[in-house]
Amino acid sequence: MARIDLDLAHSYRPNPAQDSDYALLPLKMSFEDGGAYALLGPSGCGKSTMLNIMSGLLVPSHGSVKFDGTDMTRATPQERNIAQVFQFPVIYDTMTVAENLAFPLKNRRVPRETIRQRVGQIAEMLEMSHQLDQRAAGLSADQKQKISLGRGLVRPDVAAVLFDEPLTVIDPHLKWQLRRKLKQIHHELKLTLIYVTHDQVEALTFADQVVVMTRGRVVQQGTPDALFERPAHTFVGHFIGSPGMNFLPATLQGEVLSVAGQVLGRAPRALPAGADLRLGIRPEYLALDAPGTAGSLPATVRQVQDIGTYFLVTLDLAGQRLKSRLPADAVPPAAGSPVGARLLGAHTCFYANEELVA
């Protein structure tokens, strides 16, 4: 296993001049030895580019990749000792499950008994022990992808295992199980795992550290909890959460804070004057008061949806749409009724020019 340090940028164009010419804007980041990471972001944000630079399939146009301090920028995937799992199964149909799992070890001339033990361990973790002697050809797409995952995890000496949207072909029910399984496997095998996905649930269940990307930029790296509680950028607030964070335009006059054109009171924290300010509050933390309650702003309930495990209330506050999540045992207000929206609290965040400032 290895610590991976990136200090690079990448453009697929020969003479990049502006930000939009870069698939990856200049970035500096580290993946610690033994960590479970997810690269999360929408299609085209640069996740696969970053993964391919780490695996050695792509040489960055600028900067370097280091493994344990050694420059690996131009090293091949073999020299880097990386295992990679792709969206679609990469296995040998004519081989049995056991032979497929053993293949990466046999290739490295691992002793037969060690191979037998490791293949047994991996098959057990993936609940494939009963299929070891079956030919891969007869298996479903799900089962074949499980073999691919196993092949990625089977070598104990790899620098890292890179997963590129590995659960895409997996049936939704099994997907749910495998996400958890991978997390458990990470704890047992202590490999460095880096997992690319555009699915926040997948990233948040699997990873200890999530790297959120948009338009070639890393906007935040942090624990699932940090991404939820303190999104460092409005994009993270929008992208993480169901639904995402509410944002309201805010202005500061002296120490008086106004939100959506309505005076809220003294600013609760020091905020930069003159910036493009926004108040961010997650639907989970947006409490509803009786209309006219001090400290809350008047709003009207537009819609109440019973989601089963919670109610989702849509509000109109001076022309701004807000969402509030109420617990399933709450009595939600009726559509059309006036309420007070409590916007300030310990979980309220403030953004200036899209970046978290308080």
Ligand SMILES: Nc1ncnc2c1ncn2[C@@H]1O[C@H](COP(=O)(O)OP(=O)(O)OP(=O)(O)O)[C@@H](O)[C@H]1O
């Ligand atoms: N081989 C290539 N040549 C030119 N441009 C490319 C190439 N591969 C990717 N790009 C561009 O680089 C940007 C980042 O692409 P990348 O595939 O890394 O994003 P991604 O987040 O992995 O998206 P997806 O999930 O759709 O694969 C996109 O604008 C894409 O069009």
